[in-house]
Amino acid sequence: MLKTFPKGGIHPPENKLTSSKKIKRLPVPKVVYVPIAQHIGIPAEIIVDRKDKVEIGQVIAKSGGFVSSNIHSPVAGTVTKLDMVIDSSGYKKQCIVIRTDVKNESNFQDIEYPLKKEISLEPIEILKRISDFGIVGLGGATFPSHVKLNVKEGIKIDCLIINGVECEPYLTADHRLMLEKAEEIIVGIKILMSALHVNKAVIGIENNKRDAVELFKHLTANEKEIQVAALQVKYPQGGEKQLIRAILKREVPKNGLPLDVGVIVHNVGTIFAIYQAIQHNQPLIERVVTVTGKKLGDPSNFWVKIGTPINDLIEEVGGMPEGTRKIVNGGPMMGKAIKNTDVPVTKGTSGILIINEDEASRGEAKNCIRCGECVDVCPMGLEPHLLMNLTEKGMYEKAGQEDIMTCIECGSCSYVCPSHRPLLDYIRFGKNITKKLASSKN
C-alpha cells in the first residue's frame, strides 16, 4: 500500500503534458521586472537607484525584516526605472526594472555547474547564506526559508521532509527538476540535514512519477539516513500537513506548525536553490516554470530568470492560442487567474497554465443538494457547505468555531460540488473576515 493521508482528497485528471520534456533555458530577456514583494512577509527595501549599473546576482533590495528576503538582480544591466508594475496578484506593486546589458558576457554564461558534493560550510554559515541569498519556498507559498529553518532552542527536529509530490495537475517543474538534478538535490538535502542536525530525511514523491521515485531510490540506496516514500496519487498530497501525515503518521495540531511534530518540510525546488547557493554561490535568480495548456503548440518546462515577463514564455511555446479564456499563474487547483501577460515571473511562479474557452467558465451555481461530497473530500475534516452557509449569512463567529481558519484552500470542495457552488470563494472571504474580527478583539 502506498502512503497517503487518511481523510478526503480528490483525483482530478493529471494532464501532465510536459513530464517528458527536458527543462530548456529561456533566452535572457531584454528587460526584467523584479517586484520587491515576491515572498510572504515584509517587502524588501530597494537599495539601488535609477541608472545604477548592477551585476548579475547583486543584491538590489534588502530584506525588510525577519520574515522577509533579499532580492538579487537576475541579470547584469542598468536599472532603468523604479516603477509600479502590475504583478500576478493583479495589483500594482513596486518593481525594479532592469535593462539587460547585452554586451555583458556574464548574462550569457552557462549556469550549469558541475556537481559538487563536499559541504565545506558550517551549519551557522549555511543558515546565514540561505538568508542572504534570498531563498524562499519555491513550492508556491514563498515563505522565506531561513525563517522556517530558524528553530528555537528546545524544539527538537527529528525529520526533514522533502516535498516532491507536485500534486497539482499540469505542473511538472518539480518532476523535471528531480529527474535532471537528482544528485544535486541529494547534496542539498545533506546540506540541510547538517544545518539542522537531523539524521533522517524522507523524500515524498507521488507515484505517478515512477521514474523520479526509482531514480532517488537508486541514488540513495547506500544512504541510510535518506529515504524515499512513494505516495498515492491524490490531491492535495503535497499539502504540508497532509504530506507529514502520509509519511510519518504525525498530525500537525490545529493551528500548529510542522515544528510542533518535529518536522520541517521543504520543496525540492527550494532544496535545489539551497544547493546552488551553498555550493556554487548562486543566489535565487532563476527557477523552473512549466508553461502548459491543452491548446498550446509546444508546452514546455523552462529555466526562467526571475522578472521575465510571462509573455516571453508564452511566445516561446508558440504564442497565445486562439480562444484562450483564462491564464493561470500556477496550477489549476490553487493557481491565480491573471488578466495581463506582462506580469513578471516571480520566485513563486511554478507554472503558467493557459485554459481554453471550453474549460474556462464555471457551471451555474444551483441549490445545495446536501450530498455531503464536500465533507467527504475535505482533507482537513471541515464541512465546506456549512462554512459557506455561515459566511453567506454573516455568522463569522460560528464559522470560526467550525474551524474555518484551518482551511488550506486546496479547492477540493469546489472541485467536486455537483451543484457548482462556489464553496471556496465564500470560505476564503469568511476566513478573511473571521481573521479580522479575531484580531480586532485582541
Next chain:
Amino acid sequence: MDSPQIVISASPHVHSDRTSKRIMYDVVIALIPAFLVSLYVFGYNALIATSVAIFSCLLFEYLIQKYLMKTEVTITDGSALLTGILLAFNIPAGLPIWMIIVGSLVAIGIAKLSFGGLGFNVFNPALVGRVFLLVCFPVQMTLWPTAVENNTSLADAVSGATTLGIIKDGLQFGETMTEISAKIPSSVNMLLGITGGSIGEMSALALILGGLYLIIRKVISWHIPVMILVTIGLMTGIFWFIDPEHYANPIIHLLSGGAILGAFYMATDLVTSPMTKKGMVIFAIGIGAITVVIRLFGAYPEGISFAILIMNAFVPLINNYFKPRRFGSKIKAKIT
C-alpha cells in the same frame, strides 16, 4: 495582451464532471430494472400509474414555481422526475388516477416546494406523498392487485395481499408461522418479484442490481442501505430465534415489503440523509430499528416509510452531532 475576453475567477479552475442532474438521472437509470419487473407483473397498470405520477409531479413543480413562487422553473434538473417515479413505486398498481395526482401534489407542493425547493426539504417528498395517501385512503392503498389477467402463469403466485400483510393477519388470528408460511411466496419468488406489493418493491433482485449501480457510480455510499438491512436482519433474527412460531424469519423480512426499495432508494435521498458516514450509520440503524418495531408490534404490516420519515426529522440533529473529525484536533504529540 490585455483582452476583455480573459476570465478572472478564484481557484480552483477545474471541476469534476459530476453534476446534480447527472446524479438524479443515475438514480432514474438504477430504477429501470425494477420498473421492468413491475411492467411484467402488473402490465399496463404499472405503466399508467408511473406515467401519471411523473407527469403530475413535473406539472405541479412547473405550475407552482412559475405562478405561485415566481421563481426559476427547475423541472429539468431530474429531481421532480425522480420524485414521480419513487412515488409511483410506493403505491399499489391500480390505484385510482386522481389519487396519484393528489399524492403528487402533496409530494411536490407540500413536501418539497413549500420548504424552499430542491435541497431545502426536510422530508423525502415521495414518501410524504405516499404516507399522505396511506393515511387518507387506507383501503385503496392496501388493495394489492392480483396478476394481470392475460398472464396466467403468475396467477397463482400473486396473492391479494403483501407478504407482510399475510403474516400480520395470520399472527393476529393466532396462526403460527408454520401455518402462515404455506400462504406466502417462497424466498426465491420474492427475490424475483413474484409477490404482492407496491409497484416498485416487487423484485428484490432488480432493486439490488440498481442499488449496486448507484454504489459503483458513487451516487450513494453503502453505509445507509447496508446498515438498514443489517439492522432489520439482526433485530428480526433475534425475535425469530427466540420464538420462530410467532415471528417471521429475517429472510422474509428483508425480501418483503419496501425494505430494499426503502434502503437503497428512499433513505439514501441525498437531501434528507446525513452528510457524514458516521451520521449515515446512526440514521440507518434508526430506520432499521423503527421499521422492525412497526412491523412486529405496530398496526401497519409495513413501517419503513414511517421509519424513514421519522429519521429524516433527526437529520439536522445528526449532522450537528456527528461531524467529521477535524484534522489536527485532539492529538497526542508523538515524537520518537
